[in-house]
Amino acid sequence: MTHCIAIHSYKGGTGKTTIAANAAALLVQMGKKVAILDLDVYAPSLHNYFKTNPKKWINDFLDNNADIHESIIDTTPLLFPQGQEQTNSKGRLYTGFSNPSRDAIFKFEMGNGTDYWKKQFRKLVFLREQIITKLDADYIIIDTSPGIRHWSINALSIADKLILTMKMDDLDIEGTKKLLFEIYTTFVRFGAISYILLNRVSGYCIPCNTIQSNIVENQDHKKVLEELHAATGANSLSPLPCYCDIQFSPREFLTVINNPNHPFSLRLKNIINEMTNTT
Ligand SMILES: Nc1ncnc2c1ncn2[C@@H]1O[C@H](COP(=O)(O)OP(=O)(O)OP(=O)(O)O)[C@@H](O)[C@H]1O
Numbered sequence: 001m002t003h004c005i006a007i008h009s010y011k012g013g014t015g016k017t018t019i020a021a022n023a024a025a026l027l028v029q030m031g032k033k034v035a036i037l038d039l040d041v042y043a044p045s046l047h048n049y050f051k052t053n054p055k056k057w058i059n060d061f062l063d064n065n066a067d068i069h070e071s072i073i074d075t076t077p078l079l080f081p082q083g084q085e086q087t088n089s090k091g092r093l094y095t096g097f098s099n100p101s102r103d104a105i106f107k108f109e110m111g112n113g114t115d116y117w118k119k120q121f122r123k124l125v126f127l128r129e130q131i132i133t134k135l136d137a138d139y140i141i142i143d144t145s146p147g148i149r150h151w152s153i154n155a156l157s158i159a160d161k162l163i164l165t166m167k168m169d170d171l172d173i174e175g176t177k178k179l180l181f182e183i184y185t186t187f188v189r190f191g192a193i194s195y196i197l198l199n200r201v202s203g204y205c206i207p208c209n210t211i212q213s214n215i216v217e218n219q220d221h222k223k224v225l226e227e228l229h230a231a232t233g234a235n236s237l238s239p240l241p242c243y244c245d246i247q248f249s250p251r252e253f254l255t256v257i258n259n260p261n262h263p264f265s266l267r268l269k270n271i272i273n274e275m276t277n278t279t
C-alpha cells in the first residue's frame with residue numbers, strides 16, 4: 001500500500017518543506033521508493049533544495065504537456081552529492097517540481113470557477129494514480145501552501161495522512177485549531193488521519209549535538225497538544241526542537257543526509273515511526 005502524506009500548516013515558515021524533504025530522504029535511506037511533490041504552487045522551493053532546473057514540471061503534467069516519467073523525475077543521485085553514501089541501494093527518490101516562473105504562478109492564480117477546480121482535482125487524482133502504478137512508490141510526500149487555499153485543499157484531498165506543522169505561538173495554535181475544525185474534519189470523516197507536529201520549539205538550542213530525551217515532558221507543549229486533541233481528535237507527534245545550525249544555515253540542505261546523527265535526523269526518524277505505526 002502506498003502511503004500518501006501531505007505536510008501543511010496554518011502559517012508560513014513552520015518547516016513544511018524542511019520536514020517534507022528530509023522525511024523523503026530518510027525513507028529513501030531506508031530503501032523505500034518515494035515520490036515528493038512540490039504542491040506549494042504559489043511559492044515553489046524544492047528545485048532550490050535540489051539545486052536543479054528541471055525540463056518539465058508538475059505544471060506540464062496538469063496541462064497535459066508531459067507524461068508521468070517526464071514530470072516526476074528520478075532525483076536519487078541529487079540526494080547524494082560529493083560521495084555521500086546511499087545506505088540502501090533499493091531506495092529511490094522521484095520528484096515533481098513546481099514551476100516557479102511568474103507566468104506559471106499567474107496561471108494558477110487566474111484559474112477560476114467550479115469546472116476549473118474540478119478539472120485540476122481530477123488531474124491531481126490521476127497524478128497520484130500514475131505515481132502508484134507507474135513508479136510503484138511506497139510513499140508520496142506532498143509539500144503544500146500554508147493556510148486555506150484551493151491548492152492546499154486539493155493537495156490534502158489526495159493524502160491519507162495529514163501533518164499540520166505548527167510553532168508554539170498563540171496565533172498559530174488558534175489558526176491550527178480553526179483548520180482542524182473547518183477543513184480537516186471532512187478529510188478525517190473520509191478516512192484520513194491528522195497529526196500535529198510542533199516544530200522549532202524553543203529551549204533546546206544548546207547543546208544541539210545530543211538527542212535530549214526530556215523534550216516530550218515539556219508541560220507547555222503537552223498541554224497544547226492535549227487540548228488540540230481533545231478539541232479536534234488530531235493525534236500528536238513528538239515535537240521537533242529549533243536547532244540554530246539549521247535555522248541560520250545560509251542555504252537549505254538535507255540534514256538527514258549530511259548529518260545523519262544530528263538530533264534533528266534522529267528525531268525525524270522517530271516521528272516517521274510514530275506515524276507509520278498509527279493504524
Ligand atoms: N527544526 C528546525 N530547527 C531550526 N530551523 C528549522 C527547523 N525546521 C525548519 N527550520 C528552518 O525554518 C525556515 C522555514 O522552514 P521551511 O522553509 O521548511 O518552512 P515552510 O513551512 O516550508 O515555509 P513556507 O510556508 O514559506 O513554504 C527555514 O530556514 C528552515 O531551515
Ligand SMILES: [Mg+2]
Nearest residue numbers: 016017040045
Ligand atoms: Mg515551504
